[in-house]
Structures are given as C-alpha cells and as structure tokens.
Amino acid sequence: MSILLSVVVPVFNEEDVLPLFEDRLRPVLDGLDVPYEVLAVDDGSRDATPLVLQKMRQRWPQLRFIRLQRNSGHQNALTAGLHHARGAYVASIDVDLQDPPETIAEMLRHAEASGLDVVYGIRADRTSDTPFKRWTAGLYYRVVRRVVGAEVPAEAGDFRLLSRRAVDALTGLKEHKPVYRLLVPWLGLPTGEVTYVRQARAAGQSKYPVSKMVRLALDSVTGFSSAPLRVATWLGCAGVVVCALLGAGGLAAYLRGHVVPGWSSLLVVMVFLGALQLLCLGLLGEYVARIFTALQNRPAYVVSFDSETVANR
Structure with missing residues (x-):
C-alpha cells in the first residue's frame, strides 16, 4: 500500500x-x-x-x-x-x-x-x-x-x-x-x-x-543574496569619504598654523579603518567558503x- x-x-x-x-x-x-x-x-x-x-x-x-x-x-x-x-x-x-x-x-x-x-x-x-x-x-x-x-x-x-x-x-x-x-x-x-x-x-x-x-x-x-558584498563596498566607500574629510581637515589646520597633537584621533582612524577592512574581508570570506564547500562536492x-x-x- x-x-x-x-x-x-x-x-x-x-x-x-x-x-x-x-x-x-x-x-x-x-x-x-x-x-x-x-x-x-x-x-x-x-x-x-x-x-x-x-x-x-x-x-x-x-x-x-x-x-x-x-x-x-x-x-x-x-x-x-x-x-x-x-x-x-x-x-x-x-x-x-x-x-x-x-x-x-x-x-x-x-x-x-x-x-x-x-x-x-x-x-x-x-x-x-x-x-x-x-x-x-x-x-x-x-x-x-x-x-x-x-x-x-x-x-x-x-x-x-x-x-x-x-x-x-x-x-x-x-x-x-x-x-x-x-x-x-x-x-x-x-x-x-x-x-x-x-x-x-x-x-x-x-x-x-x-x-x-x-x-x-x-x-x-x-x-x-549578494547584499553583504554590496554592504562591504558601501562601507569601503564611506571609509574613503571619512578619511578624505579627516585629511582635508588636517591640511586646513596645518595651513592655518594650528599644530594639533592629534595622536588619539589618528589612533581612532587607524582602528576604524582596520576594523572596516577586517569586516569586508570577513564578508568576502563567507562567500569564498561557500565556493570552496561547493567545489569539494562532499x-x-x-x-x-x-x-x-x-x-x-
């Protein structure tokens, strides 16, 4: 039956x-x-x-x-x-x-x-x-x-x-x-x-x-979805914009003769950029891992x- x-x-x-x-x-x-x-x-x-x-x-x-x-x-x-x-x-x-x-x-x-x-x-x-x-x-x-x-x-x-x-x-x-x-x-x-x-x-x-x-x-x-990859791209673009603004501000301060110690702000920027890069690499790694698993065909x-x-x- x-x-x-x-x-x-x-x-x-x-x-x-x-x-x-x-x-x-x-x-x-x-x-x-x-x-x-x-x-x-x-x-x-x-x-x-x-x-x-x-x-x-x-x-x-x-x-x-x-x-x-x-x-x-x-x-x-x-x-x-x-x-x-x-x-x-x-x-x-x-x-x-x-x-x-x-x-x-x-x-x-x-x-x-x-x-x-x-x-x-x-x-x-x-x-x-x-x-x-x-x-x-x-x-x-x-x-x-x-x-x-x-x-x-x-x-x-x-x-x-x-x-x-x-x-x-x-x-x-x-x-x-x-x-x-x-x-x-x-x-x-x-x-x-x-x-x-x-x-x-x-x-x-x-x-x-x-x-x-x-x-x-x-x-x-x-x-x-490939949306996380696009998120990584937009985060990278945002990071570039932030760094450009900070660079312009630093250059303007230098031209005015204002010497700013700035070590703490520099440290924050470096940590921010490092974290951003690791995040983007992590998102990319998720997709690479899926490709690797598919190629193994286990x-x-x-x-x-x-x-x-x-x-x-």
Whole structure:
C-alpha cells in the first residue's frame, strides 16, 4: 500500500523527550486512518537516543529511523529525511513538542482540500519562548524578508507540510548548506497556512544555542543574496569619504598654523579603518567558503544505519 503521509523528525540527543513525542504523535497519525510512516533522523546522537528509537520501533511498526554517521546539523538532517521519505505528503516537525503534532492533521486536510503544495505552520503565539528568543527570531525574519523577499512567511520555522512535487523539487536542488525556511518559499508553489500556539519544550535542553542561530542567519543571508558584498563596498566607500574629510581637515589646520597633537584621533582612524577592512574581508570570506564547500562536492550527510534496510534483510 502506498504511503500517503511521511513525518520527518530530526533528532539529536533527545532520549528524554522521545517517549512523550510518541504519546502525542501516534494517536494523531493513527486517527487519520491513512497509510503513513514516521521517519526519525538521528543526527549522530551521543546519548541513548538510538536505543530509545529501536524500542519505539518494536511497538510502533510505522516508525522508521536512520542514523547519520556524524552530527551534520539540523538542516542536513532534514535533507536526509526528505531524500528517504516515501509519502505523497511529507511533514517535518521537531521532536521537542514545541510545535503541536495535532496540527499535522489540519495541515493535511488543508492541503488536500485546497490542492496546496506547501502548508506552513505559523506561530501565532510565542509567549512560551524567552524574550531573547522572540527578539532574535523577530530580527532574523525582518532581515531575511528584506534581503531575500517578502514571500518568506514571518513566524514560520521548519514545521510544514510538503507535497511530493515540492519534495522532489527540493531534493533536486544542489544546495550544500540548505535553509529550508527560505528554499521552500523560493519554489513559488501554491501555499497555505495553519496557525498554532507554540508550547514550551516538553523535556531536555534546547539543541539550538546562540552559535547555531548565528550560523543559520549567516547561511540564510549569504546563501540567498549578494547584499553583504554590496554592504562591504558601501562601507569601503564611506571609509574613503571619512578619511578624505579627516585629511582635508588636517591640511586646513596645518595651513592655518594650528599644530594639533592629534595622536588619539589618528589612533581612532587607524582602528576604524582596520576594523572596516577586517569586516569586508570577513564578508568576502563567507562567500569564498561557500565556493570552496561547493567545489569539494562532499555529501551533506552520510547514513550509517537504516532500520528499513535491516528489517528487509
């Protein structure tokens, strides 16, 4: 029997929350009364997550899990899930239960009734997040919507439903550092939205620290726009103008016979120019690094174990 719905779940060191996730997700999917699979992608967990998944599979035949050889990152784990999912529709959801599994049923109904290829889960209420998290998320979406385009929905993360046409389009792209919250809108397919209230994490600690959020923001901007390079150009032009004005002021003071010690102002200018050059080199380096990664052509992930392959032996 062909699978109608695949649910892709990236997992990294989530041994505490997995049983709670099963208790919430399985009744929802069983209640749909359609052929489905749950594809858990273990992103190189270092705790007991693989053992918990094996026990879950014994009592949940629709659960399939693959284990990546090393920690490849959340977006690459999603890539592995999209490549291995077999459903006519593919939903992606994090395991921490901040996004309610019950919304998947509403997404599927909305997609089938309206013939949509993409249904976004939109966070209508984020009060469960910390003020810092809400502020940084708002800043991120303001920046990417200005740089990439207004078609990027605000408050939409990686909780979404995709049709097989959308999945095939995404897996056909040769992205080495994919950011799906920007790639999916870029496809331009018919979309819809389902709103929900974001919950607090059910158990464990967040696996997305500030460093990973900064990396996601850099990948989002550098992967979809050359605007930072133009920013570097304009900063360089501004630096030249500032230096020209300071030089003209210094020359005018010399001609008037005013000897100004000026060592502190000279130091400030030198530091300013040095910082400006380092900033421009850093922005340029981000793009060179992406070119270097693309030329290496290494796979985004390596699968070390697939429960489906083992079961079919």
